[in-house]
Amino acid sequence: MEALGRWRADWRYPTALLCIYGFFSTVKPLEPFLTLYLTGPDKNLTTEQVNNQIFPVWTYSYLSVLVPVFLLTDWLRYKPVVVFQAATLLVTTATLLWLRSVAAMQAMQFFYGVVTASEVAYFSYIYSVVDPKRYRKATSYSRSVQLLGYTVGSVLGQLLLSLELMSFNGILALTLALTAAALLASCLLPMPRRSMFFHRGAPAEGKGPQAEGLEEPDGGRRCSQALLQLWRDFRQCYSSRRLLYWSVWWAMATCGYNQTTNYVQVLWEHVQPSQNFSMYNGGVEAVSNLLGAATAYGIGFTEVRWEQWGELALGGFSGLGAGALFLMTFTGSIWVCYTGYVVFKCLYMLLITIAMYQIAADLSMERYALVFGANNFGALALQTVITSVVVDSGGLGLSIIPQFTVYASYFAVIAVVFSLRGLFTIWRSNKSHDSTSAVKEEPPDSEEHRF
Incomplete structure (x- = not known):
């Protein structure tokens, strides 16, 4: 019992439980075939x-x-919130399995x-229960x-369907x-005693009823102080x-990456109908995940002045x-379309890793979580605009080929803007370097030096 107590008090206990939860909650064998399932005889x-x-x-729900x-x-x-995420994921899977109408699928x-929005709890939990x-x-x-988990789920789904070992409903x-196992793991997680903004300090032990009563009217003040601190941190971060x-x-x-991955199965179905x-x-999702991870991992060993x-x-x-997306959009070969998707996903994983590293380099862990959330909110707001205008039947309601033409053009605009910005940054850096070198090389008794 003493050994068990030491194990539960160790940082590896909550980390292991969180990893178990993270694995079982992300093994989703049907996800790469969701469009095929919804348009097949099961949902019709x-x-x-x-x-x-x-x-x-999904986009509207996530933003709201x-x-x-x-x-x-x-x-x-x-x-x-981690427990709530697991329970909501269970409801999501059950709804997908047992209900059939458009309203039910909505x-x-x-x-x-809601499940996706709750991921912030998964990524933040560990910082409240382990030492820095x-x-x-x-x-x-x-x-x-x-x-x-994502990779195992993709491979498992491919094997079960290709070998005809299990139906979609199975x-x-x-x-x-698997989701029930994740829910059980989430319930076993230790309860943190502090958080980043609202509960910065651990609560004192052995408080009497009078002390607890004093804390209750103090809750509103602490809440307003936490929100004010949140706003100050936000302004200070983005002042850079x-x-x-x-x-x-x-x-x-x-934003563009999410739109692409959300609707790529519809594109694949258009390029090569599943009945043929x-x-x-x-398999493609598994390969893209592994190559994307390898690309992101390899960037840590490159010596570049980012x-x-x-x-x-x-x-x-x-x-x-953008080129990979244009190729995916206008090709008639499913294998070329698959290859373009793998290339696109690897490029995004490479760049988002660089961006995360550059942003996190000068931030505390608390502020990194804030910037991470704010950046994702910005992405989601843009995604909502694009979805409502381009995809939604209440907007333009474009079919899949015009949709992907928009996504490819969107990345082309990003490429032009940041290429121009990058060239300006390099020119300014070189100019500053040349000016510094000239000052250092100037003789001490020259006129320019003296005046």
């Missing part, structure tokens, strides 16, 4: 219903709950938007295990069991021009991403 929906009426709901969930996550100290997308010196390891474990039943430029790219590129072809969506060359890299590689 049309591609237009899926593309223009059902999928847009992101800020409240962010604040509640810190106020409730993470664990309740409700499913709404629940999934363990942040790097704990973050590495919790993020890596999610990638492993795969969803398996996913329900370099951080602002990197954050603008983050928001714009993440054995789909390999799961503060000088980074913006040009953002522009240049965004241009390659």
Whole structure:
């Protein structure tokens, strides 16, 4: 019992439970085949219903709950929101399995938007229960295990369908069991005693009823102070021009990336209808995840002055991403379309890793979480505008080829803007370097030096 107590008090206990939760909650074998499932005999929906009426709901849901969930996550100290995320994921899977109508699938997308918004609790929890010196390891474990879960889910789904070992509904039943395991792991997580904004200090032990009564009217004041501190931190972070430029790219590129990954299955179905072809969506997602992770990992070993060359890299590689999207849009070969998707995803993973590193370099962990959330909110706001105008049946309601033409053009604009900005940054840096060198080389008794 004593050994068990020491293990529960150690940083590895909450980290291990969070990793177990992260793995089981991200193994989703059906996800690469969701469009195929919705338009098949199980749900019997049309591609237009899926593309223009059902999928847009996720974006609207995510945006509407992101800020409240962010604040509640810190106020409730993470664990309740992690448990809520697991329970909502269970409801999402059950809705997808047992209900059939367009309205039911829209409700499913709404629940999934809540699940996505609640990820902030997963990524923030670990910083409240481990020592700062363990942040790097704990973050590495919790993020890596999610990638492993997505990859295992994609490969598992591909094998189960290709080998005809399980039906779509059978795969969803398996996913329900995995989600239940994630829910159990979330319930076992230790409750943090502090948070980043609302509960900065650990509560005192052994408080009497009178002390507790004094704290209750103090809650409103502490809340207002926390919100004011949040606003001050926000303003101070974005007062840095370099951080602002990197954050603008983050928001714009993440918006385009999310739109692409959300609707790429519809594009694949258009390029090669599933009734005429054995789909390999799961294998493609697994390969893109692994290569994307390898690319992101490899960037840590490159010696590049990103503060000088980074913006040009953002522009240049965004241009390659735009080229991959144009190729995916206008090709008639599913394999070329698959390859373009893998290239596009690897480029995004490469660049977002550089952006995260550059932004986090000069920030405390608390402020990094704030900037991370603000940048994602900006991406989501842009995504909502694009969805409502381009995709939603209440807007233009474009079919899949015009949609991807818009996404490719969008990345081309990003490429031009940041390439020009990158060239200006390099020119200014070289000019500053030349001026400094000239001053250093000037003789001490020259006229220019004396005056």
